Amino acid sequence: MNRISQRVQSAGFSTTMQIAALAFQLQSEGIKIINLNVGEPDFNTPENVKNAAHVAIDKNFTKYTPNAGLADLKDAIIKRLKTDYDLSYTRDEIIISPGAKNSMYNACMAVINPGDEVIIPTPYWVSYPAMVKLAAGVPVIVPTFANDGFRLTPAQLEQAITPRTRALILNNPSNPAGTFYTRKDLIELLNVALAANLIIIADEVYEKLVYDGLKFIPAAAISAKAKANTVHISGVSKTYAMTGWRIGYAAASNDLIAGMNVVQSHNTSGATSISQVASIEALNGPQDYVKAMLAEFQKRRDYLLKRLREIPGITCHPASGAFYLFPDFSVYFNMEFEGERIMNSADMVYYLLKHAHVATVPGSGFGAENYIRLAYATSLENIETALNQIEAALKKLSPIRQLEIK
Numbered sequence: 001m002n003r004i005s006q007r008v009q010s011a012g013f014s015t016t017m018q019i020a021a022l023a024f025q026l027q028s029e030g031i032k033i034i035n036l037n038v039g040e041p042d043f044n045t046p047e048n049v050k051n052a053a054h055v056a057i058d059k060n061f062t063k064y065t066p067n068a069g070l071a072d073l074k075d076a077i078i079k080r081l082k083t084d085y086d087l088s089y090t091r092d093e094i095i096i097s098p099g100a101k102n103s104m105y106n107a108c109m110a111v112i113n114p115g116d117e118v119i120i121p122t123p124y125w126v127s128y129p130a131m132v133k134l135a136a137g138v139p140v141i142v143p144t145f146a147n148d149g150f151r152l153t154p155a156q157l158e159q160a161i162t163p164r165t166r167a168l169i170l171n172n173p174s175n176p177a178g179t180f181y182t183r184k185d186l187i188e189l190l191n192v193a194l195a196a197n198l199i200i201i202a203d204e205v206y207e208k209l210v211y212d213g214l215k216f217i218p219a220a221a222i223s224a225k226a227k228a229n230t231v232h233i234s235g236v237s238k239t240y241a242m243t244g245w246r247i248g249y250a251a252a253s254n255d256l257i258a259g260m261n262v263v264q265s266h267n268t269s270g271a272t273s274i275s276q277v278a279s280i281e282a283l284n285g286p287q288d289y290v291k292a293m294l295a296e297f298q299k300r301r302d303y304l305l306k307r308l309r310e311i312p313g314i315t316c317h318p319a320s321g322a323f324y325l326f327p328d329f330s331v332y333f334n335m336e337f338e339g340e341r342i343m344n345s346a347d348m349v350y351y352l353l354k355h356a357h358v359a360t361v362p363g364s365g366f367g368a369e370n371y372i373r374l375a376y377a378t379s380l381e382n383i384e385t386a387l388n389q390i391e392a393a394l395k396k397l398s399p400i401r402q403l404e405i406k
């Protein structure tokens with residue numbers, strides 16, 4: 001008898017976590033693996049942020065905080081949203097959670113009724129469909145294409161909406177494809193979403209990691225109506241290299257935040273006190289750290305894109321945000337090396353892990369089978385070695401020979 005609930009069975013374990021576990025196992029066997037699978041900056045948390053945490057500990061600021069977060073951290077978030085995007089929120093329109101992932105989960109639990117449909121464009125971050133299912137909703141997966149920059153088009157959105165549609169999950173810039181929506185894209189898309197009274201759950205955790213001189217606009221900044229119907233989700237994990245501190249946050253109208261507050265009150269309660277103090281410093285302190293990190297990421301993106309496009313048969317959309325590239329590897333499917341067959345993206349990822357000693361993530365986990373995801377959150381030197389090893393491993397492949405039928 002399976003004692004696990006159907007909801008949890010339907011969600012399954014995160015693909016990225018599975019690959020990480022296998023890479024870790026090979027590493028523990030003494031094999032040097034280059035990790036292009038991880039979703040976190042390789043930079044250190046800024047010194048001023050770490051110092052703020054030391055002070056918090058020394059002052060014994062180590063107890064529970066209010067469920068929705070410290071007022072000073074809410075103020076720091078409010079100030080950033082105002083300064084950066086001219087968005088005005090009040091304290092009751094902000095909630096701080098243990099990671100942006102938790103903010104996303106709280107938002108799903110707060111707004112989805114059983115059977116509600118939630119539109120999720122592919123390639124999606126692995127957790128979105130699972131979160132919707134855990135909230136007893138129905139994920140409606142809408143494929144997007146490299147030719148459209150992996151953007152959901154207004155026509156596609158229109159077609160996917162039914163009377164049961166409750167929300168749209170919009171990840172901008174996106175993981176895994178680095179999809180980027182301009183102001184114009186957002187206006188056109190939100191026109192359709194708002195006409196159907198959808199709630200927009202806008203995962204904008206990569207808001208500060210945007211390249212090629214593009215300007216990020218949050219969905220909530222499009223209009224007053226957009227703001228009233230959008231849950232803006234972000235955090236300090238990616239922007240300040242603070243993934244392990246576990247601080248994310250949401251900004252939305254107070255009824256939505258109140259709902260998320262209820263969910264959080266029965267789940268994690270308030271986020272870590274020390275991490276919240278560190279996050280105040282991250283948001284209020286000097287921002288040049290972010291600029292320097294961005295410049296380094298841009299160099300790596302450019303290099304990785306160039307190297308991938310030099311591999312015969314590989315095409316790659318020049319992702320303008322986050323720190324991932326999502327090349328199409330399908331030209332190497334139906335190939336083999338010493339009897340090891342590559343039929344799909346998962347086979348490819350295992351092959352590259354074994355023969356190139358490079359960890360990547362299969363597109364299947366993101367709902368896009370022909371692709372694999374490579375993160376450039378590692379040094380240029382590592383990226384160069386990884387690409388040399390990937391190229392060498394791909395050269396060993398040859399088409400699967402069909403059995404001759406006599």
Ligand SMILES: Cc1ncc(COP(=O)(O)O)c(C=O)c1O
Pocket residue numbers: 039098099100101102125171174175203205235236237238243246247248
């Ligand atoms: C699209 C997206 N949203 C949310 C998160 C989670 O962020 P956090 O580490 O703050 O929970 C990630 C992390 O990989 C992500 O890629």
